[in-house]
Structure formats: structure tokens, C-alpha cells
Amino acid sequence: xxxxxxxxxxxxxxxxxxxxxxxxxxxxxxxxxxxxxxxxxxxxxxxxxxxxxxxxxxxxxxxxxxxxxxxxxxxxxxxxxxxxxxxxxxxxxxxxxxxxxxxxxxxxxxxxxxxxxxxxxxx
Numbered sequence: 001x002x003x004x005x006x007x008x009x010x011x012x013x014x015x016x017x018x019x020x021x022x023x024x025x026x027x028x029x030x031x032x033x034x035x036x037x038x039x040x041x042x043x044x045x046x047x048x049x050x051x052x053x054x055x056x057x058x059x060x061x062x063x064x065x066x067x068x069x070x071x072x073x074x075x076x077x078x079x080x081x082x083x084x085x086x087x088x089x090x091x092x093x094x095x096x097x098x099x100x101x102x103x104x105x106x107x108x109x110x111x112x113x114x115x116x117x118x119x120x121x122x123x
Contacts, residue, residue, distance in 0.1 A: 012029065
């Protein structure tokens, strides 16, 4: 296995791409344990900087990411998880976290109501 270069905080950025559509679904961070779990289980795991904990994508929403392949960039400090996405990637209910332009135009597809999944408190 390649020796990854994690930041001083022990994290590495992860870009998530849909294996069929090639659309970028989200960007998150992973620590060493999250990368190891992703590699061994075949399901995407990340590290939440705000909650300061490891999490498996879909553990609350049911919108899992089955990882088909993991790519490493040339500097070994960024990853791409190529995934089969169940439901939506974004906690706001959109298929992708990149659902709007810089001008605020909504271009993405909303596939679930986050209030019904996460309650009023959100993600």
C-alpha cells in the first residue's frame, strides 16, 4: 500500500465521484482509520472535523457509498473515492453537495427531505 501523506491534523482530503455518471458528489476528510475502514469494508468512512469523530457515510440516512476504487494523487496527499451512491450524497437532500453555482443557481436534483431523515436539528 502507498504511504499516504496526512496533514498535521492527521487528515487527508477525499473527493467522491460517482462511478457511473462521473459527477463529483462531495468532498470530505478522512483520518488513517477512516481510510483503513474504507479499504477493508468497501464502504466510505470519513472523519468529521465539526463532530470530531469517525463516521460511515449512510449510517444515519441509509445513503451509503460503496467504494469501487480508491485513487491517490501524485503527491499522495489527496484521495478520490469512486463510489456507487445509494440515494443522495449531500446531507441537505441533494444528490451531490455541488448542487448550485457561485451565483446561487440551483442546478442539482433534490432526492430527499433532510428534516425527515435527520430531524429539525439537521445533519
